[in-house]
Amino acid sequence: MPLTFSKPDPAAIPLHLIASDQLDDALAALPDTARTWAQTQSFKAGHGELLTVPAPDGTCGLAMVGLGSAQDRARTRFPLAAARRALPDATFDLVSDLPEDALAAEYLGWLLAGYSFSRYRTSPAPKARLLAPQDPALAHRLEVIATGEALTRDLINTPAEDMGPADLADAAKALADQMSAKIEITEGEALLDKNFPMIHTVGRAADRAPRLIDMRWGESGPQLTLVGKGVCFDTGGLNLKPGASMGLMKKDMGGAATVLGLAHMIMALQLPLRLRVLIPAVENAVAGNAFRPGDILTSRKGLTVEINNTDAEGRLVLADALALADEDTPDLVVSMATLTGAARVAVGPDLAPFYTDSDTHAESLSRAAGKTADPVWRMPFHAPYEKMIEPGIADLDNAPSGGFAGSITAALFLRRFVDNAPYMHFDIYGWNPTAAPGRPKGGVGMGARALLDALPDMLDL
Incomplete structure (x- = not known):
């Protein structure tokens, strides 16, 4: 089902958003029959609570959705989305005095609640429709974001059998074709010829050859380079993951998926910038030619890396891509990766931790996160931990022993490969473990909406 708003409909039914702490005033403003019905039905305007008011002919004449209290809204996003599938087959027109940003978030939540993953099994689409916001630019922006x-x-959500490196490259090509972007794919042994040794090494044991995806769009303006981790499946390599840890590894390309979704938003909205998207697409597999613990790899930048755990492969492929990004001297480099379990232990599955040396960028992103219902949390590039990623036998250690500060040391590792541009790194989860309004269980973007909103400040657009 397209994630779009309904076309204009003069017969659209009013749909009122009502906060529980403003219930009496909201009901007083309604027609007498609607107010009496709400009181008879004990409507409390709880978070996502739905009440439909019948018209004289028995159809739905008016609907109300509760926003809950301020505490409810802080705990669970998108109350309107929670009610969408329970609404009847009709077109509705939103009525609310919410502030502009909060109202836009409810419109977005409505669109996101229309998503279902239907590649292998169809799911019933929600029947209710919603008129677009009155501002056409806002409506277009929200549809693009959704x-x-x-x-x-x-x-x-697509399993690795159908989302290997070639499939991920095909998805990038389809997006490039749609948006008239340029794209170049470097595959297999050509990675060595073009000096991407760590991408090749990580992916060489798989039957499906590794790739570097390089997409460019835009002719003028500041340059933004997005780098996404595209590990299409991660067995852990010779440091094999236990089965319980391997079960979700189709999502280990969540960074790549997120930057492609963000790239769609940027290009469809015609932001005045030059965009480059770099995705190292690999499988970390087990075979006789797999890289080994104790190996020392030489990166594109020339830094050597001691391999102390083959399951810390994401930072290796990102390192070569970041080195390439840095050679271009862009105005901002952003990497997104499902990189460490340490980040999940630190902030759980719902927050997107990010790293930056720029207080200004951090403030812009944090403000944008609040506006877009896309929570993020700043983490430190803590310089005293640099020695933890320096093994002595090589320039860098891909998996420092001890287990402390795992997300920070991974971010510090990546920062070593960006010298010529401001750098921001997101250590995302990319998965929603429990269904929530507008966010079904499964793959989910993290940080993209906040970053999209913050880009004008970060790049002076």
């Missing part, structure tokens, strides 16, 4: 988010979700 479509980009759906792309991210679809890519993550």
Whole structure:
């Protein structure tokens, strides 16, 4: 089902959003029959609570959805989305005095609640429709964001059998074709010829050859380079993961999926910038030619890396891609990756931790996160931990022993490969473990909406 708003409909039914702490005033403003019905039905305007008011002919004449209390809204996003599938087959027109940003978030939540992953099994689509916001530019922006988010979700939800490196490259090609972007794919042994040794090494044991995806769009403006981890499946390599840890590894390309969804948003909205998207697409497999613990690899940048755990492969492929990004001297480099379990232990599955040396960028992103219902949390590039990633036998250690500060040391590792541009790194989860309003269980974008909203500040657009 397209994630779009309904066309204009003069017969649209009013749909009122009502906060529980403003219930009496809201009911007083309604027609007498609606107010009496709400009181008879003990409507409390709880978070996502739905009440439909019948018209004289028995159809739905008016609907109300509860926003709950301020505490409810802080705990669970998108109350309107929670009610969408329970609404009848009709077109509705939203009525609310919410602030602009909060109202936009409810419109977005409505669109996101229309998503379902239907590649292998169809699911009933919600029947209710909603008129677009009165501002056409806002309506277009929200539809673009929802479509980009759906792309991210679809890519993550697709199992590795159908989403290997070639399939991920095909998805990038389809996006490039749609948006008239340029794309170049470097595959297999050509990675060595073009000096991407760590991407090749990580992916060489798989039957499906590794790739580097390089997409460019835009002719003028500041340059933004997005780098996404595209590990299409991660066995852990010779440091094999236990089965319980391997079960979700189709999502280990969540960084790539997120930057492709974000790239869709940027291009569809015609932001005045030059965009480059780099995705190292690999499988970390087990075979006789797999890289080994104790190996020392030489990166594109020339830094040597001691392999102390083959399951810390994401930072290796990202390192070569980041080195390439840095050679271009862009105005901002952003990497997104499902990189460490340490990040999940630190902030759980719902927050997107990010790293930056720029207080200004951090403040812009944090403000944008609040506006877009896309929570993020700043983590530190803590310089005293640099020695933890320096093994002595090589320039860098891909998996410092001890287990402390795992997300920070991974971020510090990646920062070593960016010298010529401001750098921001997201250590995302890319998966929603429990269904929530507008966010079904499964793949999910994290940080993309906040970053999209913050880009004008970060790049002076």
